[in-house]
Amino acid sequence: MTTHLSAAPIVVNPYRPSPARITSIIDLTPMEKLFEFRLIGDAAREAFDFQAGQFVExxxxxxxxxxxxxxSAPSKQGFIELCVRNSGDVTGALHSKKCGDIVGLRGPFGRGFPFQEMKGHDILLVAGGLGIAPLKSLINHIHDDRHDFGKVTILYGSRTPADILFRAQFDMWRHRDDFDLILSVDQPDETWDGAVGLVTKLFDTIDVDPKGTYGAICGPPVMYKYVIAEMRKKAMDADHIYVSFERRMKCGIGKCGHCGVGHQYACIDGPVFNYWEAMNLQEAI
Amino acid sequence: MFFRIIPKREIPELVRGLASQFHVIGPVAKDGSFVYAPLSAPAELRLDYDTTLLPAKEWFFPSSETLMRFTVADNVVIDDSVDETKRVLFGLHPCDVNSLLLMDNVFLGDNPDPYYKARRDNTLIVGVSCMPNEHCFCNAWGTDETHWGFDIFLSDIGEDYYASIRSVMGAELVDRYVAGRPITDDDTAAFQRRTAEFKAAFTNDVDTSQLPVLLDAKFDSDIWEKLGEKCLACGACSMVCPTCYCFDVHDVLEADQLTGCRVRTWDSCQFKEFAEVAHGHNFRDTRASRVKYRYYHKQWGYLSKFERVLCVGCGRCTRACKAQINPPRVVRALQTGLVD
Known part of the structure; x- marks a missing residue:
């Protein structure tokens, strides 16, 4: 670059958060709350166009x-829903906020799930714990476009029945015939009549069309290799299995370096990768 | 490119002229070594310096800078202005000129960084040729030459500098403040002789062949454990590196707790918490994994995006590392499978 002393003024500061108002707070578990935000200003709301699988700062x-x-799903415009576990300074501060309070949001960032490419296929979604949060965006997006998809199967593992997120919605869906939802817990209580054990055990109970199915996985780091192994056993193609990674991030725009995974950055190259890509990322899985 | 012969004795006049319009920063002697610092007089400029302790990145990406000021109660930004001070960075060696081009890929590419961009847009670069010291290996990456990324580049040909002029502003400033003269064939021959001496003076021989393959194929090699055992995880390599750009961001409240600053500071992938996420899960919790990541990113991760390695061979990390972990040695270990 040759120096230009009369550069055009900077219009956009990608580090500057947009103010957003909390419009709803729902307690999901003692640790997790579901927050709904509305960006302040019509222009900010209209500019916020996202894909399932993307994230905000x-x-x-x-x-x-x-x-x-x-x-939340991209098909629901105008608000942004975040499922937040109270696990650090920022999430702890958010948990102490009330409806009507103002916070900041930056984004959306990253690469989401390939929604258009997934159309016309069966979908197999596998979530562990809080990993259901990004997948819920995809599930709801599929729900709003249901006729474009084949069979939709959701396998969701939690530690205990009390840890199951979005339970009210899932309880409704358990009785629907266009979503095959199977819940599993590691530690059942006396009320639990569902499956018990790791989410990978649920693969014994499902049929998968190997060439006609897209997979999506999100959960704790330890979960990925076991779930991927099950999908590969079902003969699914590596580039039809999508994973969403959690990494430490500061900037969200490929500069601060914290989210490096192999030779890529989770914030701009991911957080959603297909398994072929992830196989080529050192230390990813 | 345009060229000009500038007698060395005219440099003070050029610096004086620049100082009337810009903050002039250049290598000055300090405590037995050199640092880039604002010049208070042209005589302070030491174009004979070998290297500086810290690289030039400080002038574009400071070790600590305020990104924005905010109020806590309503979560509003009250100031996110950028630094538009007019500066000249006078006396960068080719490695440091090239390092800024590598930084540009990150900070001026997608989602340009307004803070870096403002400083870059408002800073003229005057480069100067050098001779390698025992730690230099810029020739390994081809960053021993520089053909862009400067306004003026001064190549030492004895009594004179053979000046390459890259920008309109560079040309105007040379016209205004130095007499100089056009180049002759003899000058170009002197420039070529000088370049040959420079190329012959390197003592490090770094075999960079097939590094991306070796980094993947030897990802599980025990060389990384051996290097990790030596590493002190002090992060000095990142701080002195002209191409390390990783940063941390944190909020600092004023005493009244009502307002504060969001501040970014240099960070290092060698620090333990660098890749730690909520609940304490750490994707690189061993020193071996962090040393490996630093090299993996520089010689492969960055390369895969920008087709250049993220190293300019300046040798600063070689000097800074108390555990003798440095690119020539790590690359040797990758090539041979042995840590020497």
Whole structure:
């Protein structure tokens, strides 16, 4: 670059959060709450166009920022829903906020699930714990476009029945015939009549059309290789299996370096990768 | 490119002229070594310096800078202005000129960084040729030459500098502040002789062949454990590196707790918490994995995006590392499978 002393003024500061109002807070579990935000200003709302699987940087001045997956569907415009576990300074500060309070959001960032490419196929979604949050965005998006998809199967593993997120919605869906939802818990209680054990055990109970199915996986880091192994046993193609990675992030725009995974950055190259890509990323899985 | 012969004795006049319009920063002697610092007089400029402790990135991407000021109660930004101070960075060696081009890929590419961009747009670069010291290996990456990324580049040909002029502003400033003269064939011959001496003076021989393949094929090699055992995880390599751009961001409250600053500071992938996420899961919790990542990213991760390695061979990390972990040695270990 040759120096230009009379450069055009900077219009956009990608580090500057947009103010957003909390419009709803729902307690999901003792640790997780579902927050709904509305960006302030028509222009900001209209500019916020996202894909399932993308994330935002949640910004609370005086505390800091944290990357959070969007859990609402792109088909629902005008608000942004984040399912947040109280697990650090920023998420703790958010948990102490009330409806009507203002926080900051930056984004959407990253590469989401290939929704258009997935159309016309069966979908197999596998979530562990809080990993359901980004997948819920995809599930709801599929729901709003249901006729474009084949069979939709959701396998969702939790530690205990009390840890199951979005339970009210899933309880409704358990009785629908266009979503095959199978819940499993590691530690059942006396009320539990569903499956028990790791989510991978549920693969014994499902049929998969190997060439006609797209997979999507999100959960704790340890889960991926086992779930992928099950999908590969079902003969699914590596590039039809999508995973969403959690990594430490500061900027969300490929500069701060924290989210390096193999030779890529989770914030701009992911957080959603297909398994062929992920296989080529050192230390990814 | 345009050329001009500038007698060395005219450099103080050029610096004085530049100082009337810009903050002039250049290598100055300090405590037995050299640093880039604002010049208070042209005589302070030491174009005979070998290297500086810290690289030039400080002037574009400071070790600590305020990104924005905010109010806590309503979560609003009250100031996110950028630094548009007019500066000249006078006396960068080819490695440091090239390092800024590598930084540009990150900070001026997609989602340009307004803070870096403002400083880059408002800073003229005057480069100067050098001779390698025992730690230099810029020739391994081809960053021993520079053909863009500067306004003026001064190549030492004895009594004079053979000046390459790259920008309109560079040309105007040379016209205004130095007499100089056009180049002759003899000058170009002197420039070529000088270049040959420079190329012959390197003492490090770094075999960079097939590094991306070796980094993947030897990802599980025990060389990384051996290097990790030596690493002190101090992060000095990143701080002195002209191409390390990783940063941390944190909020600092004023005493009244009502307002504060969002500040970014240099960070290092060698620090333990660099890749740690909520609940303490750490994707690189061993020193071996972090040393490996630093090299993996520089010689392969960055390369895969920008087709250049993220190293300019300046040798600063070689000097800074108390555990003798440095690119020539790590590359040797990759080539031979042995840590020497």
């Amino acid at each position: 949640l910004s609370i001045f005086g505390v800091g920022e944290a990357p959070i997956s969007i859990s």
